[in-house]
Structures are given as C-alpha cells and as structure tokens.
Amino acid sequence: MSIDIQGLYKRFGHFVALDGINLTIPAGQLVALLGPSGCGKTTLLRIIAGLETADRGQILFNGEDASRRQVQDRQVGFVFQHYALFQHMSVFENVAFGLRVRPRACRPSDAQIRDKVQTLLELVQLSWVANRYPSQLSGGQRQRIALARALAVEPQVLLLDEPFGALDTKVRKELRRWLRRLHDDLHITSVFVTHDQEEALEVADQIVVMNRGCIEQMGSPQEVYDAPATPFVYQFLGNINLFHSRVHAGWAKVGGLRVQVPEHDDAEYAPAMAYVRPHDIDVLREPEDGDTTLPATISRVSLLGSLVRLELTQAPSGEIAEVEMTRERYLADPLQAGDLVFVKPRQLRVFLYDNSRAGSPVPMRWSGDGDGI
C-alpha cells in the first residue's frame, strides 16, 4: 500500500514539529525517516499510525484519505522503541492479542489463532519462548516478538519507531540485517524512524532526511550520500571537512585552491561553504601544476582497522582536516606525522550561504580562511 502525505503541519505548544511535509512512500518499499532528535520524524510516524492527529494536511492510504480514520481502523502495524509488550501476558498472548480483540464476527477460532501465532513465532525464530513472559526475554528477543505481534493483524503498513534504538551495537546489527531479509520476503510497505545514518544507509530502499520539521531530501541511500541536496544532509550523513570559501563567476576559491562550480555561474564574490568527505581527498607528496592542491602537514596518523585516518594541519592557518584512505593505499606509501604533503579534493560540493538553511554546521573540521580571494 502506498502512502501519500500532503501538507502535514503539527505544532506542540510553540514548537513546530512538522512544517508542511509532502511525501510519497511507494508501495512495498522500506523507507527510513532519518534525522536528529527533535526533527519531527517520530511525530510523522505517529501521525501516519493515527496515534497523533495533524493540525493540517492529509494522509492518503492507496489514494484514499485516511486522516480521519481511527487508529484501530488504519490497518497499520506499529513497533515501539521500548517494545511496549504487554507485561502481564505471555509471549503467545502478546502475539495473539490483535486477533483476540477482533469483533466476534471476524475473529479467528482458537485453533486458527494458535496456528497463526506459531507461524509468526517461527518467522521471528522464537517459537520456543511462546510460554515465557516479556520480562524473561532479552531486548533483541522482545523486539522480535513486538514485530511478530504487529504482523499478526496482517497490516497494510509496518511502522517502526527507532526499533533498534534500545539495543546494543551487536544485536542491533544482527537485527537490522534480519529486518531487511524479512522485508525482502514479505514486501510490506514499511517506514522506520532512526537517527543512525549507518542503519538507514544499510537497511532502507529510500531515505527521507528530515531536519526541523521539514524534509531535506528523499532518495536512495546512494543518492543522499553521494549527492546531498543541502548542507544539512551533507553533514548528517557521514563525516565531512568544511572549508570557508568564496565563489565568483563559476569558480570557488578555498585558500590557494580553485575549483570550478558551474552551478554557481552567476555568483559574485559570494561567501560559501565547501564540503569534502574525508575519503574524497588525495594526499600527494608533490604539488600539482596550477592551483588544484593545498599544502598541509600531517599531524597524526591513526590506523583504524581497514581504514587509516590522517589528521592534516593546513599550512598557513593551522586548521585541521581529516583524510581517510584504505590501509593498502596507506601502506604503499606510508606517510608519517610531520611530513609535508599536498591535498587534492577529488570531489567537493559548494553551497552558497544564502542557500544553506542548516544554520551553524556541526562537525567543523577545517575552516580554511578563504581570505585569499
């Protein structure tokens, strides 16, 4: 089932949680709502479920307006961050609950319920805990039971609110891989909320990046990572190096470096920010001809398993930048702290100040002065 969200607006007191959300969630996809805490992602999920009502705007399920449908009639499955299992019921009764509370006319028989619950428990690979109580299960097991419970009512949409947020890293990784496989088997339209970019990149078909009640970008994991639409998305997904820059007539200048930026052809001496990912920087021993490199000194080398991270100090200003490369590449020419090198950004994105709604950037790695223009 596809979900259309049109002009959704929600305010709590003076806090605007959602500010004009327009979004289409295609049928059968696994979509991540990604953003920092307080960006409105959970509110959006709860409004889709019918647990909150929007102040303005519409929600369409398969093209039909569901905004006024009660939560009981929306046919959604909801998985809570803290599981919300019924503490006083056994695992079996938890999963059976949605079937047992159906009106008598469409309630399955006890035998049907037993079969259904058994099938679901097998699906989540926990058939052996049917008679236990939620308090006797581990966090990961509880969340799988919560998922089985949500699936028992055969929902049209599955909504998951930070489903792995309360679990430790190892279990979280296992579970999200497992969720992805489950989705590939069931193909039920699913939306999950997360603040963990790695989780979103790994699991989702589509990522919706949210910030301050607005959608910054929607796209496949590759799109949002490789072609971020806004500075916020750039900063939120992955590490970045930030350079103060100035753009004039299609050229951006960062320190002594000049880069062509055709998308800003008409800018005139406009202050801008240049974003470079740590793995999009080449480190050279010798300067290249022209102004494509910046001199820097290596201040620190950290070997992080398969990756090597270099911390560079830019020559005139003393600002710091981070570069990541594979271990093999590093070992081919092992640079040491104190070496003088020349950095060459392979890929660099420039955002003019006017366009950036992101406010003050978070991971400030290197603010080159940009005064050289």
Next chain:
Amino acid sequence: MNSSLHPGPASLANSEPPFIRRLLLAVALIFLTLFLFVPLAAVFYEALRKGVGVYLAAITDPYALDAIRLTLLSAAIAVPLNVIFGVSAAWAIAKFEFYGKSMLITLIDLPFAVSPVIAGLIYVLLFGAQGWLGPWLTGHGIKIIFAVPGIVLATVFVTVPFIARELIPLMQAQGTEEEEAAMVLGASGWLTFWRITLPNIKWGLLYGVVLCTARAMGEFGAVSVVSGHIRGLTNTLPLHVEILYNEYQFAATFACASLLTLLALVMLALKALIERHTLRQRRIAISGESI
C-alpha cells in the same frame, strides 16, 4: 505513600558500627512496644476480661449489630465510588496533558490536609437544616445530615485520596505505550482498559482499596459531626465505641473496639501480602531486564 514499596539500598546502613545499629533497633522496638503492642494487647485483654459471654453479648447487641451494618454499608458505598474516581483521576492525570492538572492533584490531597472534623462541618453547613441547601432539602423531604447519606458523604470525603494517590505514580511510570500498542492492534478504548490498563494497575489498585477500606471503616471525626449519634440508625462502629465508653461500659467498649482492631489487622495482613507480591513482580521484571 508508595515509599514502603521501595526497599532502599541496605549497604549504607550496614556500614554503621554495630552499637549504633543496635541502639536504633532498640529505640524502634521500645517505641513500637509502648505505643502499639501494649495498647493492642490491652484492647483484647480488656475485651475478654469479663469472659467470653460478656464479649459475645456486647458484639451481638442489636445496637452493635446496627453499627456494624452501617459501617460496612458506608464502606461498601465509599470504596467503589473511590475506585471509580481514583482510576479516572489517575488515568486523566497520568495519561493526558490538560490545564489545571496540578490543581487537581492538590485537590485530591485536600482531605489529608483538612481535619476530618472540618470536613464533617462543611457538610453540615451545606446540607444541615440551617445550611445553604437545608431548606430546599427539607422541602423535598431529603435528609442528609444526621442520616445515612451524610455518613456516606463524610466517609467518601476523607477517603478520596487513597486510591488516586496510589495509582497516579504507578500509571505515570507505566506511560501509555502499552495502551497505544493495543489500540494499533485494533482494540477499542474500553477493551484496552480491561485487557491492558487494569491488569497493569491491579496490585496498586488493590493496595489502594485496602487502605481506603481500612480508613472508611475506622473514620471517626467527620462521621461524628454529621451522624447525630442516633443509636440503631446513624451510629457507625467507631461512634458506637465512643458512646459505650461514655456510658462506662468498658467491657462492651473494648469488645467493639477489638472488632475494629481485628479489621485493621486483617487489612494490614492483606496489605503485606500485596506488597510482597508487587515486590516479587518487580524483582522478576528487574532480573528480566538484565538478561
């Protein structure tokens, strides 16, 4: 109110030198003996001093039986009313945000703060013959003060906080997620209350009911003001005890008092049982968390 349910960490107390521990224990024991055990024993001793025959006669006296009946009746009305009020108020306070919430919490505590005698007087001022609604009530032949309705009203007033105060922190701690989960699964509000909310609060509710019942049956001050002490009609058990005492019928006094005491002991035993159960449940929950 809930503090007795939370056994504090023992490690701090254990670090004190032994003589201080013994001293504290001795103080507590002496205090309990002087002010609780001795009077308690005295009640039963005095009640039975003139023999079992006198004891039985005192508690099967028609007036005594009427008093017992009235006491049970007012508790039987006050406790269910307070269950309904307590659950609704706790539900509203714990699960909704609304204007005047803190005011409501304060108001629920009012009967604890006000002297019961004042509570009784308020009802006399409202419903008495010279009260605000007195003429209207007399005109319609409704009698509240110096009658059973007044006693029930006074009892309800003094017992209002017990169940609500017990449930509010409990329901606040539990939050609304389980109810939301039930509703997403298709359960109506009514079904959600019976299948999810009630089972989750049942031990707290029972605890509140026990405390409320004990207080409803033992209430003296407020009831005394509105009762009028009409034997066989508006005398509750505590009032009956007072009348007997004023008439120097000590054996009968203590016999009836022993009934109230027994009631109190039964309620305490129930309370202890419930506490033990909730404690065990919590321990299971905690050990479950750590898996």
